[in-house]
Amino acid sequence: MRADDKIILVGNPNVGKSVIFGLLTNKYAAVSNYPGTTVEVSYGDMTVDNKRYLIVDTPGVNSLVPMSEDEKVTRDIFLQEAPFAVVQVADTKNLKRSLLITLQIAEMELPTILVLNMEDEARDRGIIVDINHLKTLLGAEVISAIAPQRKGLKEIKSAIPHAVKPCIKVRYEDVIEEYIEKISLLLSQVSISKRALSIMILSGDESLKKWLLINLKAEVIKEMEALRDECQSKVKEPLSLLINKQRLDAAGDIADKVLKKIPAEGGKLLPFIGRISMHPLWGIPLLLLVLYGLYQFVGVLGAGTLVNFFEKIIFGRYINPMAVKVVELMIPLDIIKEMLAGEYGLITVALTYAIAIILPITATFFIAFAILEDSGYLPRLAIMSNRIFNLMGLNGKAVLPMVLGLGCGTMAVMTSRILETKKERLIITFLLALAVPCSAQLGVILGMLGALSLKAALVWAGTILVTLLFSGYLASKVIKGEKTEFFLEIPPIRMPNITNIMVKTLGRIEWYLKEAVPLFILGTFILFVLHKLNLLRVLETIASPIVVNLLGLPEKTTESFILGFLRRDYGAAGLFAMAEKGLLTPVQSVVSLVTITLFIPCLANFFMIVKERGMKTALGIVAVVFPFAFLGGGLLNWILRAFNVTF
Ligand SMILES: Nc1nc2c(ncn2[C@@H]2O[C@H](COP(=O)(O)OP(=O)(O)OP(=O)(O)O)[C@@H](O)[C@H]2O)c(=O)[nH]1
């Protein structure tokens, strides 16, 4: 058995690569109905005929000449690994676009299998592909598939050991061909063909530079660059454009030969919903409906009914009294007793908050969010908000990470890789840290606001939105860099897949229990220690000018802010518990909620920012966000009191 037989799964964004990866390897990779779900490579094993292969799932690409960071990840895989074969997953509805990538892989001279996925949706639109003819034209295996129904899966598996190099070849115009030859002569053998690499170099792919510097001598690179400039001087259009155009023509020719149109047989309802969801006017009632549904499901069912049940009944009547009794009986030391079941007890506070308050809320939010992710609504929301985001120097594509931030800011920082410029990525990271509440926190906030009034909810949402727009606008003025054109692939509206939603929700709950709950226990323990050393009082006194005078909150709120350092949702949960006990007036509730929403990102998010943008940026963001949160809360407090607003 050779361990190095790698199979690379590639294709355009949102075509089903991760579904196929999951089926081949029995390993779950996130699947959603929007482009850019996968931004990092994942690996899994598969065995065919007693032979093991390593399957590599990659971020979707529109071309193997990368435009954004996630596309670069995929291109780099080709340069680093010499794959045994490439499985290209294509959307049958978009054959021409897919063939553009097929031609690039063929240029690399790698054994290839082309999977024409989403056959069901293509058929609904009356699109049929002559598979046999396409096989002959490409000189490689072509398999049609409907991944979620496992159709084509067996065929893919059994084709992998016999994959062959496609024989199709794009001939570029003579000058380009001449220079491809010349540059090839300077190259030594790499994992992809010299011809493919020469074409990449001619395309002027900047992101290739680092790799070239490592693998070639400086004078060779200089010579190649001179050749490229020479070639450029002999043609009118930019070489990259010309090369792409000629490849596109070739892809178009093939598509024309194999595509057949039949009468469409698909339903009308889903496409109709898809259209109105982006309509400048009708899109708004639909958005309100979605928000209302979210509020009912997360705010009323999750934060109301379920929390009540878990907190008051399960924990309040059974677990906590029992824990107190058991601790009383079993533990001899008073201090340990207090640590487990006292005012800052690990069982009576940490577990109760984590399991009885936050878990039901996050679980309902995870379900709702997974449904939205699977339906294809999120990219449509991006289109709708394009204009607002333009004000902030961002395009609608940036809404995607923002909306995903409502799920989890940490993941969203990673998704910002789909944005093309550094400026956009930086602004998004900043806004995510400042003003986008994550699912856990949002749920708790919704729950608290639900108990107050609609007016309170509107004031909270309004303040956050104004802050978002204002700081986004400022950031776009301060941070230098160019703006890119808006281009976002809109997938069709699909019926959400129950299994996928369940797998995803369970995966996220598992993540929550494993990573978040221990942190919460740690947070409560820190509070306990501070309390025992009498430092809590000292801290509260130090924070008093800000918490009491500026924000107009009770001193005890400082504890929630301390918890908020670990995770913002714990901060919110602390407030939730205070409000439940009647320690916060409605105005104080709203002010504290706004402050905790704007509060610094949680630890996990902070580390992700460090990983993606570097320590300096991360610290810079915290240094801006922290005072901003208190100033924002303070300002709101002042306005609410000045105008005598009640809720
Ligand atoms: N109707 C239909 N839907 C499919 C098919 N294959 C995948 N999907 C859906 O298409 C969406 C995208 O699937 P993913 O596996 O996440 O796509 P991907 O290619 O990994 O996407 P990125 O990681 O964003 O590049 C999901 O909502 C899937 O459920 C298919 O054959 N038919």
Ligand SMILES: [Mg+2]
């Ligand atoms: Mg994927």
